[in-house]
Amino acid sequence: MEKKPGWKAVYYILGNYIVERIAAMGMIANFMVYLLKVFNLGQVAAANVIGIWSGVSNLIPIVGACVADAYLGKFNTIAISSFGTLVGMVIITLTAWLPQLHPPTCTSPPQCVPSTRTQLGVLIVGLCWLAVGTGGIAPCSIPFSIDQFDTTSPEGRKGANRFFNWYYTSQALVQLISMTVIVYLENKSWILGFGLLSALMLVSIVIFLVGAKDYYNVPADGSIFSGILQVFVAAYKKSRLQIRAKDEVGVCYDPPLEDKDALKMPLTQQLRCLNKATLIQDNEVNSEGCVENRWRLCSIQQVEEVKCLIKMLPIWASGFLCFIPVAQQGTFPVSQALKMDRHIGPHFELPAASFNAVSLITIGIYQPCLDLFLQPFLAKVTKQEEGITSLQKIVIGDIFSILTMLCAGLVERRRRLLANSHAPMMSALWLSPQYVLLGLCEVFTFNGHIQFYSSESPEKMKSIGNSLQYLVIAVSIYVGTLVVNVVHQLTRKHGGVDWLNDDIDAGRLDYYYFLIAGLAALNFVYIVFSVRGYRYKINVKPEDADETP
Numbered sequence: 001m002e003k004k005p006g007w008k009a010v011y012y013i014l015g016n017y018i019v020e021r022i023a024a025m026g027m028i029a030n031f032m033v034y035l036l037k038v039f040n041l042g043q044v045a046a047a048n049v050i051g052i053w054s055g056v057s058n059l060i061p062i063v064g065a066c067v068a069d070a071y072l073g074k075f076n077t078i079a080i081s082s083f084g085t086l087v088g089m090v091i092i093t094l095t096a097w098l099p100q101l102h103p104p105t106c107t108s109p110p111q112c113v114p115s116t117r118t119q120l121g122v123l124i125v126g127l128c129w130l131a132v133g134t135g136g137i138a139p140c141s142i143p144f145s146i147d148q149f150d151t152t153s154p155e156g157r158k159g160a161n162r163f164f165n166w167y168y169t170s171q172a173l174v175q176l177i178s179m180t181v182i183v184y185l186e187n188k189s190w191i192l193g194f195g196l197l198s199a200l201m202l203v204s205i206v207i208f209l210v211g212a213k214d215y216y217n218v219p220a221d222g223s224i225f226s227g228i229l230q231v232f233v234a235a236y237k238k239s240r241l242q243i244r245a246k247d248e249v250g251v252c253y254d255p256p257l258e259d260k261d262a263l264k265m266p267l268t269q270q271l272r273c274l275n276k277a278t279l280i281q282d283n284e285v286n287s288e289g290c291v292e293n294r295w296r297l298c299s300i301q302q303v304e305e306v307k308c309l310i311k312m313l314p315i316w317a318s319g320f321l322c323f324i325p326v327a328q329q330g331t332f333p334v335s336q337a338l339k340m341d342r343h344i345g346p347h348f349e350l351p352a353a354s355f356n357a358v359s360l361i362t363i364g365i366y367q368p369c370l371d372l373f374l375q376p377f378l379a380k381v382t383k384q385e386e387g388i389t390s391l392q393k394i395v396i397g398d399i400f401s402i403l404t405m406l407c408a409g410l411v412e413r414r415r416r417l418l419a420n421s422h423a424p425m426m427s428a429l430w431l432s433p434q435y436v437l438l439g440l441c442e443v444f445t446f447n448g449h450i451q452f453y454s455s456e457s458p459e460k461m462k463s464i465g466n467s468l469q470y471l472v473i474a475v476s477i478y479v480g481t482l483v484v485n486v487v488h489q490l491t492r493k494h495g496g497v498d499w500l501n502d503d504i505d506a507g508r509l510d511y512y513y514f515l516i517a518g519l520a521a522l523n524f525v526y527i528v529f530s531v532r533g534y535r536y537k538i539n540v541k542p543e544d545a546d547e548t549p
Contacts, residue, residue: 230295
């Protein structure tokens with residue numbers, strides 16, 4: 001077996017990822033302000049642009065993962081996608097640099113010149129290239145890094161675990177730099193800020209390509225989606241067959257696993273209709289024990305793997321509403337900050353988009369405390385190695401989602417009252433409590449979902465399971481965008497007060513926050529119901545497998 005390079009190659013991949021993320025996230029971190037001040041868009045229109053882009057960026061990784069596995073391989077996918085990201089950044093930089101690609105600077109808001117279709121079209125093309133780049137890099141960076149370690153050896157497993165620690169640490173570092181240093185530069189000069197980020201993206205490509213000679217490349221081996229579809233087709237073709245529970249195992253196709261080290265999944269009675277795909281009929285298995293037609297007969301392992309994915313869907317759906325506060329932290333809270341006193345001292349003013357750094361600092365403080373102190377304590381109390389389970393983390397995350405929106409609503413109610421009574425502006429530091437709660441929401445929600453997908457996904461379907469994380473964020477973004485538009489349309493009918501008015505002093509943004517808190521409370525009931533009905537998957541050694549648990 002070819003010796004894997006380990007950290008010698010991973011340094012290049014991790015370096016590429018960190019610089020690429022600083023460039024990509026730095027360009028989007030302050031984009032709400034860019035759309036409002038440079039493209040003269042209204043608050044709702046700007047939120048829609050960001051929401052749609054964010055949704056697409058989290059949908060495309062699933063496509064990127066399939067393309068990498070079936071056709072291009074991880075290295076080629078990352079390389080090509082990196083150039084796509086660079087193209088997008090250059091286009092967006094040009095929209096700030098060339099006067100023809102953005103409307104004139106607005107000096108009197110009621111008479112602002114709106115963006116033309118051409119100007120918006122060029123901007124959207126740049127965002128599309130950014131989404132394509134993210135779609136190829138995001139799903140491949142982690143698995144490509146793990147490919148460089150020999151996980152069959154203790155040293156390789158230790159290296160892989162160290163990589164995950166560095167990866168998650170770099171996530172918080174990247175976001176913190178994007179929300180502070182990069183946002184500050186962009187507020188000084190959009191051309192300087194975007195141009196610097198484009199240069200950083202070029203550097204990330206160079207770093208990645210320099211390490212090409214050291215990478216261990218796993219060749220593309222086809223997508224497993226066909227195997228999932230085979231289970232449904234085979235079960236449908238045999239839908240009229242009767243399953244007899246007592247002798248079911250004796251007539252089911254259960255070949256030994258090709259990977260001798262893999263864990264075998266026993267036949268379960270959940271989603272029992274799919275078990276028909278394993279029933280052996282005449283001439284479906286040849287003399288060597290191989291299936292003649294995989295669209296008519298599937299193995300028990302194959303069927304149980306599909307069941308795992310189906311069982312995860314209700315838990316996955318619980319993230320739709322829980323992630324809305326996370327998805328919208330760069331939109332309406334930024335509008336709040338723009339209407340508040342952001343000064344620290346007489347001469348320094350914090351950028352409106354930088355307050356999200358509070359949630360990142362919260363994550364940076366709480367995450368090590370959870371790993372070093374809280375988790376060992378909870379492990380002793382609950383008698384579980386992980387302290388609290390992934391599903392319990394998801395439930396706690398939704399509770400913090402509710403608290404985040406309630407806190408945001410109360411702060412906005414107070415800010416609006418002071419603004420409309422012509423009192424001195426409220427300090428933007430009052431946004432800190434909701435960002436602290438948002439950070440705790442992210443810690444439990446993201447960690448819970450990632451841990452759940454990693455532990456409950458079938459061994460050969462880890463990529464699909466982990467891609468559900470991107471998909472749930474995409475759906476939550478679209479759900480949040482839908483709620484924004486419905487609220488915007490309904491509340492301004494018949495001369496009513498538009499909750500999401502471009503002038504938030506005249507709107508009722510606090511009502512919108514309380515509405516999201518209410519939806520999160522309903523989601524909490526759904527999560528508890530789903531968690532109580534969930535049964536964790538069972539893995540056993542092949543020689544000890546019990547096919548009818």
